[in-house]
Amino acid sequence: MASAGLPHLAPAYRPDIDGLRAIAVGAVVLHHAFPQAFPSGFVGVDIFFVISGYLISSIIIGQLQAGRFSFRDFYARRIRRIFPALLLVLVACLGTGWLMMTAAEFKALGRHVLAGTLFVSNFGFWQEANYFDESAIYKPLLHLWSLAIEEQFYIAWPLLLLVAYRWRALPWLIAGLLLASLVLNLWLVRTDTTAAFYNPAARFWEMMMGAGLAALQLRSGHPGAAWPRWLVHITSAAGLALLAFVFWRLTPAHAFPGKWALAATLGTTLLIAAGPQAWPNRILLAWRPMVWLGLISYPLYLWHWPLLSLAHIEVGRDLPTPLLLGLVGLSVVLATATYLGLERPIRRHGHRLGRPLVGVLTALMVAVAAAGGWVYQQSLKVDTLPALLTTLQTKGGRSAVAEGWRDGDCMLDYNLPPSAYKAHCVEERRPLIFLWGDSHAGSLYPGFKALQDSGRYSFGLGERTGAICPPILGHDPRPGCQALNDDTIALIRRTVPDVVVLYAWWHEKAVYGRYDISGLEATVAELRKAGVPRIVLLGAVPYWKENLPRILLRLSRQLDRRGRLPLRLGDDHLDPHVKQATAEMRQRAAAMGIEFISGMDYFCNAEGCLTRLDENATEPLSYDYGHLSVPAVTYYVEQIAPQILGQR
Structure with a gap:
């Protein structure tokens, strides 16, 4: 001041x-x-x-x-x-x-x-x-x-x-x-x-x-x-x-x-x-x-x-x-x-x-x-908006972004100790799918839980995620992240999951300083030493230049003749690094001999990336720059389930 x-x-x-x-x-x-x-x-x-x-x-x-x-x-x-x-x-x-x-x-x-x-x-x-x-x-x-x-x-x-x-x-x-x-x-x-x-x-x-x-x-x-x-x-x-x-x-x-x-x-x-x-x-x-x-x-x-x-x-x-x-x-x-x-x-x-x-x-x-x-x-201003934008006006913030993530139980803030993880974060059922990564990995849990509850697949869920903590062993500028990851790999050695899913905002650099993911290969080697038979590396879903609701609210001033927002948006609204990061992670996964799944493949095409699942959807693809909303993550997990759990 x-x-x-x-x-x-x-x-x-x-x-x-x-x-x-x-x-x-x-x-x-x-x-x-x-x-x-x-x-x-x-x-x-x-x-x-x-x-x-x-x-x-x-x-x-x-x-x-x-x-x-x-x-x-x-x-x-x-x-x-x-x-x-x-x-x-x-x-x-x-x-x-x-x-x-x-x-x-x-x-x-x-x-x-x-x-x-x-x-x-x-x-x-x-x-x-x-x-x-x-x-x-x-x-x-x-x-x-x-x-x-x-x-x-x-x-x-x-x-x-x-x-x-x-x-x-x-x-x-x-x-x-x-x-x-x-x-x-x-x-x-x-x-x-x-x-x-x-x-x-x-x-x-x-x-x-x-x-x-x-x-x-x-x-x-x-x-x-x-x-x-x-x-x-x-x-x-x-x-x-x-x-x-x-x-x-x-x-x-x-x-x-x-x-x-x-x-x-x-x-x-x-x-x-x-x-x-x-x-x-x-x-x-x-x-x-x-x-x-x-x-x-x-x-x-x-x-x-x-x-x-x-x-x-x-x-x-x-x-x-x-x-x-x-x-x-x-x-x-x-x-x-x-x-x-x-x-x-x-x-x-x-x-x-x-x-x-x-x-x-x-x-x-x-x-x-x-x-x-x-x-x-008082509600001094009243906006006449489509149903989607009305949702954006009334639902947002942490409650919308982190809906169903088990935040504070299985996804911790990076400054909390590993002892804060709850025992129910890792189930005993087999095969065991284990989510490890930052908040983006934590955001996948509602989708896997919905798939599990549907009865289409029988599997157990494990999760250890930490906000702004990529699943990389070794030195981290945030000491809390290093402690969380060290405890997680020790747990993986004890439980030996059938599939470990690694996911993070791999190219993160705008908020807390760029992630150091140079130790990814060494981390994968440790997972193999622990006896993990399958390792799946997830690439990015659409990440936006700014929070997607804000982009949509701004575009609401330019609605088309039918009063609709565009279903897809092009590269001018996307994080400019997301496609390059996806290509890099695909190459690294191939070099390590592990499986790779790109979220961009399920939400984007030549016309652009989805802002919501369909024209009638009342929730956006994400409530911020890239964490998927519950409907979007449920759809996404359903699409990638055959690759992770096998065809049914």
Whole structure:
């Protein structure tokens, strides 16, 4: 979140800090617009956190030293600084959402607006986040999670500072909170990355880095005042180099925040500590264009993500580069207009209006909160859609995607231990068909279960699947996956299934980092050593560029004369890597001498890939980018059953 600058900086205004804001907001905006070209830009938020902790603590400690700190004045300044631009963006999102969004999307937007006005967005998105959560790009207010964490910090920190200052325990308070929060973060990064990201207690240490520096400087003097000049320059250069290293090496596949956020916040702290006279600070960070970008960083942060998100909702996941550049430019224009027309006048004259202005802004925020809550509670938009699209509007998310998967019993999240697998995941009946793989393998279970219940075939079912865990033995960047797979191969050695079916999103690379499937051949060799007589490798079913329901909802604006959606879609809507991955896996299976079945063969032809089983179907082929819906997986398993179980 672009840290909100304050009208009373202590000890003096530093243009280099605005330049540091420019680096942070520029990194975030470029990452959101061009994630492949700037994969590490999200760390800009952590830079903002340090700046916020430094500035806020400088102000409060300085006022405590002068004996003039006031909670009322502090929060009044926060309201004058934060509320105006936020109100403008929230109202704009509601208005645009009414025009552009489907009923379900608009309802979700109302919930997010309400959370944004209450500064609890981080908790809301934390609750929503899971492996099957809707893609982040379709949530126009997702970026408010960081603003929420900052405001939660501002609620607790002034009171804690006041108590610690009066008891002369300020160093102990800062050191204790920083260490406790950092330890919690490092632990959560290994056990629950979503909590590590959204939990304020696991992020406060980043603000404490800045707070600790502020306390030291206000005790010993201005930044770098007593330092040799060479040390000032080296400190700044070291901080800049550390930030550059993080930007160069960090990717979304790395565990975060953790040590990478620690490196980024340390680099930021060094840059601030070096002071405005350090050569990099004076020449680079205090450069006028950098300072200007820093001054508009807060409204720029607020505007850029809704513009990008709404464009993706309207156009699709793959936006052309010229459009992305135009959206970034429009973000800068809107941020500049917001700063010049709203923020700067209020900053200059807001204190004269005093309580009336604060009261008006608070009343407006309450009104927007009520509007968001009303949108969430009421069905304000009614869509006239075919039966299929009505289903897409009312049924979705994890409940639809994972229907009947035995999620939490036989398919585990990758951070759960193997002991969480239930005994009923492997039946004693023979022949035993054993499903091993990631969530895509888990999605096949309802189809095999329906086939088993039909009585057409007699067989037992075994399953060991793990979200984002391909069935590959050996090192995995997710330690939980390695533990699940090691336990699974041990179980296979004990039970010796008649058929092991291996399936995963073999070319996965967009969400959690590309799977390393180089160990597939070694895994197959281990299965043979275990005595498994047949090994079947499944290739991909149709994987789409974005969630299939979203593609269909967008196409609903272009229904044919009969009011029908296209039954098949061509390569322009498919994941561009799926056909190449299918060919590669077919070749590898042949080289290993194991059987291969391609799902593409059953759902695709020269005219394209099915979006649903037939014209009258009321459920799509999948509710996301590629996990088959229950009707689709039931059909698919019926088709491949003769190859796996023999002709009947």
